[in-house]
Amino acid sequence: MKKKFKNSAKLPYLIFIAVLSFLSCEKESTEKNTEAELIKIEFSFGEVELNTETKTGILRVPEGTDVSSMIATISISEGATVYPPTNVALDYSNPVTFTVV
Numbered sequence: 135m136k137k138k139f140k141n142s143a144k145l146p147y148l149i150f151i152a153v154l155s156f157l158s159c160e161k162e163s164t165e166k167n168t169e170a171e172l173i174k175i176e177f178s179f180g181e182v183e184l185n186t187e188t189k190t191g192i193l194r195v196p197e198g199t200d201v202s203s204m205i206a207t208i209s210i211s212e213g214a215t216v217y218p219p220t221n222v223a224l225d226y227s228n229p230v231t232f233t234v235v
Contacts, residue, residue: 170214170234176207193226201226210234 175182175191179199182191195201208220217233224230 169211171211172208172216172232172234173211174209175232176209177204182206208232 172184175184175193177193179196180194182193184191202225203223204226205221205223208216210216211234214234217235218224218230
C-alpha cells in the first residue's frame with residue numbers, strides 16, 4: 135500500500151513534465167501576416183477616430199470619465215491578432231499602443 139502512494143504522488147510531476155515538453159516543442163511562425171489590419175476601436179461611449187496614414191487615433195472622452203480603467207472592443211482583420219487584447223481594462227492616462235499582427 136505504501137508503494138502505491140509513492141507512485142501516485144509522482145503522477146502530477148510526470149503530467150507537468152509531459153505538458154511542459156509539449157509546449158516547448160511548439161514551432162513559432164516566422165511569417166508575418168501582411169493582411170493584418172486594425173479596423174475599429176470602440177468604447178461604450180464612442181469610437182476612436184483612426185488615421186491610417188499616421189497610424190494614430192483620437193478618442194473624445196466625456197468629462198468626468200475615469201480613463202485609468204477603460205475597456206476597448208477592437209475589430210481586426212480575419213486571421214490577425216492584437217496586443218493588448220480586446221475587452222481588457224487598460225489605463226489610458228497615457229497613450230496606449232496596440233500591435234496588430
